Amino acid sequence: MDDMPSQSSPLNQDLIQSLKDLLGEKGWTDDQEIISPHTSDWRGNFVGHSDFMVSPSTTEEVSEVMKLCHRYGQPVCPQGGNTGLVNGGIAYGEIVLSMARMNNVRSIDTFNNSLVAEAGCILANVHTAADEQDRYFPLSLGSQGSCTIGGLISTNAGGVAVLRYGMMRDLLLGMEVVTANGEIWSALRGLRKDNTGYDLKHLFCGAEGTLGIVTAATLKLFPKPKTATAWLTLETPQKAVELLSLVRKHAGDSVTGFEILPKVGVELAAREIDAVRDPLPNEAPWRILLEVSLASEDHAQDVLQTVLEKALEDSLITDGVVAASLSQAEMFWHVRESLPLVKRGFLTSVNHDISVPVSKVPQFLETTEAAMKEMVPDVEIFAFGHLGDGNIHYGVAERTDAENPTVKAKSLDITFKVHQIVTDLGGSISAEHGVGLLKRDELPDHKSETELNMMRSIKKALDPENLMNPGRVISVR
Template identity: 55%
Template sequence: MTRPSDDFLTDAKALLGDKGWSEDADKLKEAATPWRGTWPGETPFLAMPGSTEDAAGLVKLCAKHKVALVPQGGNTGLVDGGTPHGEITVSMRRMKQVRNVDTRNNSLTIEAGAPLVDAQAAAEEANRLFPLSLGSEGQATIGGLISTNAGGVAVLRYGMMRDLILGLEVILPSGEIWDGLSGLRKNNTGYDLKHLFAGAEGTLGLITAATLKLFPKVAKATGWVICKSASDVVDLLALVRDHAGDTVTSFEIIPARAIEMVQADVPDTRDPAPSGLPWRVLVEVSMSREDQARETLMEALGEAIEKELADNVIIAENQAQADSFWHIRETIPLSKRAFGTAINHDISVPVSAIPEFLDVTEAEIHKVAAQAEIVAFGHVGDGNLHYSACEPVDVDQPILSNHAGEITRIVHEQAMKFGGSISAEHGVGRLKRDELAGIRPKAATETMRAIKTALDPLGIMNPGRVVSV
């Protein structure tokens, strides 16, 4: 791919208008710096289209001049997928309009640059629910969430971002606009193209808008549970689902050591129920009525106490108390020791395999780095764990950096051994591209390359991410 020529830049600036581009050094640096500061890149030009037509015109110019581009939403990625490394950056943040809310169809059409909170607010205003929820929802954009097939804390009930899409509007690598903004739930007219772009991380096209599913608003009951083992946590999930069925919205596992880290690093955090036992569960049930949800959760957790799957239970008395439970969970990634100096992984295994995976993986890591402190937390309800090997608190010099590659190999090998994945919800980007090519079936990698080559023969769309060609 070539660097942008003077002719390209002249044409792009004319197309985008004064508000649609920047060559300011500070803005270019900001666009090339991911939110955690890892894998910083560089970009020669920041494009900010304000409409679908401008975005299409820009992509046509990129194809004409063979200029590579990196689509960018909120720049909250974790796998070096949306950071430019020499390509021009196409920020979608100016395209943030809510185009339509259809309460009879329970659908919302919104532009790709809108942050997730805007979709949630538009649904709320229409007395509906858009259920995707995650820690970066104030910054992460709709287009980025679709491109990475984001997960979050409500996957157990509502599914991944891919499951929430009814239609998409996408600029193809040729610059052609594919208007697939259908609100249909049944539409068997050939290949379901929207699912091709969901999870493609901008390598197949530039998402400009989406039609998303809305749901009836629900009332929630939230519980904080203390458990003595990961095996009990998994059995507790089955018990709660026996009582509540698919109304179990969230089921998060939190180790006691993560709470200690949060309390040390993040102000205004408090352990809701201090205990010497190793595991906590944050569980949420959603139903049409609050009393119904609360009664169901109380019955389930009461039985858990009787069966000794839970040592202690607190059911939130009000939203403020529920928010305090979630505050603990959502601030774990902000802990400096857990995520500032840790070796982090985003894996998934079948829910039934979680206890054995945790035991075996920690034992294998301690053979390599005996002092490593393991923090595994996350969405146990769907098998997704955020698995970190952290520096011990009492060391003067980092001891894990020399073992980073080996620790990652162990975590990923064990995830695959238990029938899991090394990329559960954060995507592939550049970080995991080559490793995945070596462990996924050859036919899958070759098919992905064939799709990429067919849709993007010039290789201008987010090159080098997801799959090499």
């Protein structure tokens, strides 16, 4: 944590008084009962500290906050919904800059199919705002009741519809940012074409708060899709990859979701979480949740029915069912969304968020499982996720009552090995969660010096005083 502020260095009291005067009572707190939920993550894995939190309510206030912090050389840690998974939004001595009060949808343009949302807007509320105008914002993930537009942009979040609509980066038409020295850059125009030089919004997307504060964004909207959803069971990940190819043959680019789940994971979810049950409880070790979006629901249902029959005929699946109603489809998705939440009760696990080319997912799973069996006597592999994007959330687990508990003690070796296999297969050690502090020190093993130097140059150019989330993603010292 070399270039991060010391947890014990006191804050400048002139700065604190100026921030209080600027923001008024609703805009700041030094109450540890209020601050502490913001300085630890939802799993309790990372616990930081901050003496002061600001919650500006307008872009102009964010700008004034940053001007003051710049004048006093005070680092800040921006935060949205605090659902990030890589220790990027937890303060370690910095002032917490919460975006929670900037939560307005500023405008919707149905002819341009675009929506301008402030950074603190919760994703589920953006879904509702789009829905009320008969439009659709497609980014969808398990944390959507808490995560914010600013956090989603800053982590370039993925989720369950990337196959059809892309990552957050692909859904951006414009952005408003406050820079490290407090200037406001506003480019919310919502243009689909604009080739007037560097596309700066893409720098701030995925920067994890290290380059500036995202205060608002213009997002792409779509016509509401007509979907059909199926739950399939199958023997191997290789058959799943072949199944994806078959679905694409019939549905083209209309495949919205293609999620893989292990039988063992669904069983654990069913034991721990309300209203979760395996829709097809049979012995096959894998399940696929498949969604297609087409012009009409009937057409989508017909396509899935055809795929299902063909897949059975070709022995790609052992069984399958197309959801007969919206509530049944929601039940299938509930099972999927429960998976990230189940591990704590039953297992100790070391988790990874990796991607490899889709065609190499079976090889990744096979090679890594063999390697893990050598390292951990009673290993249980808990692998699930966005197979259609080659993105697997790979948990190396053991029961909490394992006879020879090994996973915790060997966690660094386990991660090193998993990431080495990923790199050998041409993959990425962070598919969608980002780098934060969790993976920062691993980057040099997976990126060239040239690439790291370009990243450092960008950071130094936009934040020369190193005030924006210092030490996260890339160290400049």
